Amino acid sequence: MNRLPANLYDPKCPSRLILDLVGSRWGMLMVCSLERGPVRANALIRAIGGISEKMFRQTARDLEKYGVIERRSFPEVPPRVEYSLTPIGHDLCRVIRSIETWVVENYEALIDHSEATAS
Amino acid sequence: MNRLPANLYDPKCPSRLILDLVGSRWGMLMVCSLERGPVRANALIRAIGGISEKMFRQTARDLEKYGVIERRSFPEVPPRVEYSLTPIGHDLCRVIRSIETWVVENYEALIDHSEATAS
Numbered sequence: 006m007n008r009l010p011a012n013l014y015d016p017k018c019p020s021r022l023i024l025d026l027v028g029s030r031w032g033m034l035m036v037c038s039l040e041r042g043p044v045r046a047n048a049l050i051r052a053i054g055g056i057s058e059k060m061f062r063q064t065a066r067d068l069e070k071y072g073v074i075e076r077r078s079f080p081e082v083p084p085r086v087e088y089s090l091t092p093i094g095h096d097l098c099r100v101i102r103s104i105e106t107w108v109v110e111n112y113e114a115l116i117d118h119s120e121a122t123a124s
Numbered sequence: 125m126n127r128l129p130a131n132l133y134d135p136k137c138p139s140r141l142i143l144d145l146v147g148s149r150w151g152m153l154m155v156c157s158l159e160r161g162p163v164r165a166n167a168l169i170r171a172i173g174g175i176s177e178k179m180f181r182q183t184a185r186d187l188e189k190y191g192v193i194e195r196r197s198f199p200e201v202p203p204r205v206e207y208s209l210t211p212i213g214h215d216l217c218r219v220i221r222s223i224e225t226w227v228v229e230n231y232e233a234l235i236d237h238s239e240a241t242a243s
Contacts, residue, residue: 011231013153013224016174020231021149028147028223030140034132055135072237093230100226104147105132107219111212112130112139118191 023071031056031064033101036090039074040098043089073097142190150175150183152220155209158193159217162208192216 011020026032031053038044038052050061065088068074073094079085090098130139145151150172157163157171169180184207187193192213198204209217 008232008235011228013227014157014171014173019235020227023227023231023234024152024224025149027227028149028152030144030147033143033147038133052133054133070238070241071234072241073234093233096230097226100222103219103222105143107216108132108139108142108146109130111215112142113127114212115142115190115192116127116138119189122189122191 026064026067026071027073027097027101029064031060032068033105035061035064035068035088036073036094036098036101037105039088039090039094040102043077043087046086046088049088068094145183145186145190146192146216146220148183150179151187152224154180154183154187154207155192155213155217155220156224158207158209158213159221162196162206165205165207168207187213 009018012018013020013024027036034053034056035049038049044052046061050056050058053061056064065074065076069076072091075089075091077087077089079087128137131137132139132143146155153172153175154168157168163171165180169175169177172180175183184193184195188195191210194208194210196206196208198206
C-alpha cells in the first residue's frame with residue numbers, strides 16, 4: 006500500500022508508535038531475549054526480570070501485531086506457548102542489541118556523572 | 125567508583141533507568157536533533173514535533189543529568205539557552221540513529237503487517 010514515508014519528527018506519523026514500542030524497556034528486553042531461538046512464555050517472563058503479567062501480554066501482543074515476534078501455541082497438557090523472532094525481528098534485534106551494549110558499556114560513566122552533579 | 129556491572133535483565137539494576145531514557149521517544153528524538161551542533165531551546169522544541177514544554181524540560185534535565193547533553197545559558201536580552209551533545213552524547217547518537225533508521229526503513233512492512241492481522 007502507498008503511504009507517506011515515515012517521519013519520526015512529525016507528531017502525526019504512526020511511525021512514532023513503532024519507535025515507542027521498539028524503544029521501550031520491555032520491547033527491547035523481550036526482543037533480545039528471543040535472539041537465540043523460541044522461548045516458552047513462562048521462561049520468557051522469567052528472563053525479563055521484573056515484567057508484570059500485564060505488561061508481558063501487552064508487549065508480546067504489540068510486537069506480534071507488527072510482525073516482530075511470532076506466538077505459537079501447542080495443544081499439549083499443560084498447554085505450551087512459545088514466542089520467537091520473525092526475520093524482521095532478528096534484524097531489529099541486531100539494532101536493539103547495539104543500544105543495550107551501549108548502555109552496559111557507558112553505564113559507569115553515566116551514573117558517575119549523575120552522582121557528581123547531584124552532590 | 126566500583127559498582128556491579130550493568131545488568132539490564134535485573135529489575136534492581138539502575139541501568140534500566142538509563143535504558144528507559146535513551147530508549148524513550150523524546151530522549152531519542154532530542155539526542156538526534158542535536159547531532160549537527162548546538163541548538164537553541166525554542167528551535168529544539170520545534171524540531172521535536174509534538175513535545176510538550178513539560179516533557180521537553182524533563183527529558184532535557186534527565187539527559188543533562190547523565191552527561192549526554194549540555195545546557196548553556198547566555199546572558200543576553202532576550203536570554204538565550206542552547207543545548208548540545210557531549211562527546212558521550214555524540215556516541216549515543218550514532219547508536220540511536222540506527223534505531224531511527226531501522227524504524228523508517230521497516231515502517232511500511234510493520235504497518236502492513238499490523239493492518240493485515242487486524243482485518
